Amino acid sequence: MHHQDIDWLRELDFYKGEIAILSKRLEEVIVANTHTEVTSQVEHFQNKFIVLRDVIDTLGHDIKGIESNIERLAAKNPGHISEHTQTLNSEIYGRMKNLSNDFSDSRFELNKFLSKAL
DSSP states (O other): OHHHHHHHHHHHHHHHHHHHHHHHHHHHHHHHOOOHHHHHHHHHHHHHHHHHHHHHHHHHHHHHHHHHHHHHHHHHSTTOOOHHHHHHHHHHHHHHHHHHHHHHHHHHHHHHHHHHHO
């Protein structure tokens, strides 16, 4: 579980970096094109990125909490991980999958918009 948690934290860092890059692309669009329709689409994507950042921050916090719990349990009873911890890890897996899908959909939608706006 420890390695999976570390991989998830790296994945979250990747998403943060990608959002920063995509946000810069939005800045390029707003400088090049100030039409109301374009501005409203840019705001739409900025809002999506705010929501994605919040999800990333919450997931990161939750993963670190599980990791601390695993370390505490391992110190008490080496080799035994509780069912509760395994359930939490399964829940995080589902949330990471949802984040991945949401991010991919948002990036695809943004790239479609950028191809028209630039």
